[in-house]
Amino acid sequence: MHCEQIKTLLTDYLDGSIDQAMRQLIDSHLQNCAGCQRELNALRILWSELPQLPPVDPPAFLHERIMSRVEAQQTRQTQTQRAGFWDWIRGYRQAFAGAGVMAVLLLTLFAVNPGNMVGSGLFPGIQKRDEKPTETLGQPVTLVWEGVQVNWEEGFPALVVGTRQGVEAKLEWSQDGKAFQTIWKGTLNPNQQFEMPLGWLRQIPGSKVNANVLRWTQGSQTKVLFVPTGFSASEIADLRLRDTFTNALKVIAAQYQQTIIWETDSLSENPYVVLDARNATCEAAIEKLIQGAFQLTKRDGHWVITKL
Amino acid sequence: MNDSLYTDQILIEKCKKGDQEAFDLLVRRYENKVYQYAYRLTQNQEDAADVASETFIRMYNSLKNFRGESQLSTWLYRVVSNVFYDFRKKERSHDHLPLEIPTDEGESEMERPLEDPNSVDMDEHILKMERNRILMNAIKQLPEYQRVMVVLFHVEDRPYEEIAQIMDMPLGTVKSRLNRARAALREILEPHLELFGLEGSPNEQISR
Numbered sequence: 001m002h003c004e005q006i007k008t009l010l011t012d013y014l015d016g017s018i019d020q021a022m023r024q025l026i027d028s029h030l031q032n033c034a035g036c037q038r039e040l041n042a043l044r045i046l047w048s049e050l051p052q053l054p055p056v057d058p059p060a061f062l063h064e065r066i067m068s069r070v071e072a073q074q075t076r077q078t079q080t081q082r083a084g085f086w087d088w089i090r091g092y093r094q095a096f097a098g099a100g101v102m103a104v105l106l107l108t109l110f111a112v113n114p115g116n117m118v119g120s121g122l123f124p125g126i127q128k129r130d131e132k133p134t135e136t137l138g139q140p141v142t143l144v145w146e147g148v149q150v151n152w153e154e155g156f157p158a159l160v161v162g163t164r165q166g167v168e169a170k171l172e173w174s175q176d177g178k179a180f181q182t183i184w185k186g187t188l189n190p191n192q193q194f195e196m197p198l199g200w201l202r203q204i205p206g207s208k209v210n211a212n213v214l215r216w217t218q219g220s221q222t223k224v225l226f227v228p229t230g231f232s233a234s235e236i237a238d239l240r241l242r243d244t245f246t247n248a249l250k251v252i253a254a255q256y257q258q259t260i261i262w263e264t265d266s267l268s269e270n271p272y273v274v275l276d277a278r279n280a281t282c283e284a285a286i287e288k289l290i291q292g293a294f295q296l297t298k299r300d301g302h303w304v305i306t307k308l
Numbered sequence: 309m310n311d312s313l314y315t316d317q318i319l320i321e322k323c324k325k326g327d328q329e330a331f332d333l334l335v336r337r338y339e340n341k342v343y344q345y346a347y348r349l350t351q352n353q354e355d356a357a358d359v360a361s362e363t364f365i366r367m368y369n370s371l372k373n374f375r376g377e378s379q380l381s382t383w384l385y386r387v388v389s390n391v392f393y394d395f396r397k398k399e400r401s402h403d404h405l406p407l408e409i410p411t412d413e414g415e416s417e418m419e420r421p422l423e424d425p426n427s428v429d430m431d432e433h434i435l436k437m438e439r440n441r442i443l444m445n446a447i448k449q450l451p452e453y454q455r456v457m458v459v460l461f462h463v464e465d466r467p468y469e470e471i472a473q474i475m476d477m478p479l480g481t482v483k484s485r486l487n488r489a490r491a492a493l494r495e496i497l498e499p500h501l502e503l504f505g506l507e508g509s510p511n512e513q514i515s516r
Contacts, residue, residue: 011487038506042494045443045504050462053440058343066335069361070368155496 006036015225029044046100071250112132248289249305256282259302316380323371331371334380339453339455340389348459349392351448362391378473385466385474389456392417396452439503446496461486 006029012018014028030037169188172180246262253260280288286296286303294305314322314333322330342363347356374383447455451486460466460474471486472479497504 041506042497042504043490043500045497046458046462046490047503049439049443049504050458051465052349053443053463055332056344056347058340058360062343062360063336065357066339066361066364067332070331070335070365073368143494209422226360240374249325 003033003036006030006033007039010036010040013040014043015048016029110187167218169219170215172215172217228273245289249286252282252285252289256285258282260286260305261299263306265305317376318373320371320376320380323368324377333369334367334504338381338384339364342384345385345388346392348444348447349388349455349464350395351444355395359388359391359395362395363387377512382470382473385460385464385470386476387458389474389482392456393452435503442497442500442503446493446500449496450492451487453485454492459484460488472505 006026009018009022013023030040056247064222066264067285166187166189168186170185171183249260249262252258282303283296286305290296290305297304297306314330316334316337317332319334319337323334339360343356343360346359346363347353350356350359363384365382374472376378447458450458456475457471460471461468466474468479468482468486471477472482477485501507
């Protein structure tokens with residue numbers, strides 16, 4: 001066989017789609033032909049090097065961008081039927097203020113509204129109720145924060161944190177947003193999962209639980225998990241959120257078929273909101289979410305959230 | 309969270325009934341994969357994120373017609389490829405910045421850091437980075453169809469049969485076109501073969 005014929009068969013030779021007889025023929029040619037051998041080695045690079053290109057990390061904004069664009073597209077589709085329903089989204093992107101703002105905001109908000117917190121000594125699990133929680137957590141949710149994956153398990157309420165890389169980390173809890181108690185501190189090894197039951201975060205019958213703050217520190221970065229609960233039993237029906245503030249508002253808007261307009265610029269997507277307000281009124285649900293840090297008014301039939 | 313409790317098909321059925329959380333889960337399940345592939349094609353973070361976003365918009369709009377005859381991942385590969393073609397077409401019809409803005413440092417910045425820098429030979433690491441850069445650049449010089457095929461087969465490790473499904477082509481056509489793409493890529497790599505441990509071309513050796 002000539003070199004030209006051999007060269008046309010080299011890719012089949014490399015991906016194994018050639019019969020044994022032909023393979024032997026090519027092998028014997030290659031032993032005596034430096035040119036074809038070199039050609040084979042050059043092509044082999046595609047098989048040996050390309051699969052090893054290092055994986056790229058998606059940017060932190062990826063999920064947010066995808067979801068907001070899908071929603072924007074939905075909005076365009078439904079606008080003619082329900083004009084104004086998604087109006088509040090307009091401020092959404094501008095409201096995408098710098099990270100960390102909400103962490104400060106949350107702590108402030110607990111300072112101004114320190115009452116009605118969970119009874120002291122609640123953690124860790126001392127007063128955890130034995131019975132199965134009456135509420136379900138709905139669909140499972142996964143958040144990924146710069147390499148830390150936080151899972152909210154359905155059926156087993158727990159915060160599950162796993163990392164892709166070893167990292168120094170700390171989980172703290174606070175009743176009032178001021179004094180933090182360290183729950184766990186240490187090094188998370190890659191693929192290790194750290195679980196913390198959240199049963200103790202639930203409302204204790206007869207008490208008025210407004211909120212708890214969980215603070216997760218990874219390296220130099222701190223994230224706040226904001227967990228407001230505590231609607232009275234009569235208010236509880238069918239609103240369960242575990243999400244960012246904007247998404248939580250979005251669900252309220254959809255749930256109550258209300259337009260909510262967000263007129264502040266201090267909204268961050270960082271905090272993880274857990275709002276469990278079933279059968280609450282729309283107003284109560286929003287109030288619970290903004291926790292007195294913003295003003296809620298009704299204007300032209302819309303709910304408007306403004307700075308205090 | 310155990311989103312693995314739900315198969316794609318179950319999540320798709322939930323989406324069809326308007327379950328937003330199911331859609332969110334599907335996005336989370338596939339966004340990384342979609343982004344990786346989009347990045348290999350566009351070689352630019354912003355464009356890859358845009359291609360990924362558009363892919364999921366199309367997924368959202370088409371889920372009601374998805375019958376599960378092919379794997380969702382296969383179908384997503386097809387959508388990403390099509391979105392990529394559309395982006396390139398749009399880019400050519402407008403006189404603006406190219407879809408991929410060449411960046412010298414971009415690729416190395418995107419790479420995941422070494423877990424233990426002491427455990428590897430740094431020279432070898434630098435050489436590897438350079439080889440990766442050359443490979444990515446070479447892929448970028450291929451026409452779109454060839455780029456898609458090369459990335460699907462050699463980077464994403466998709467078998468011929470699946471590529472045939474993704475590209476809606478007979479198996480034989482996939483193989484012959486992929487061979488042309490490989491030949492083109494190999495030509496582009498010719499000046500850099502030394503870096504991959506191959507000596508100069510036979511012609512050069514003769515002339516010496």
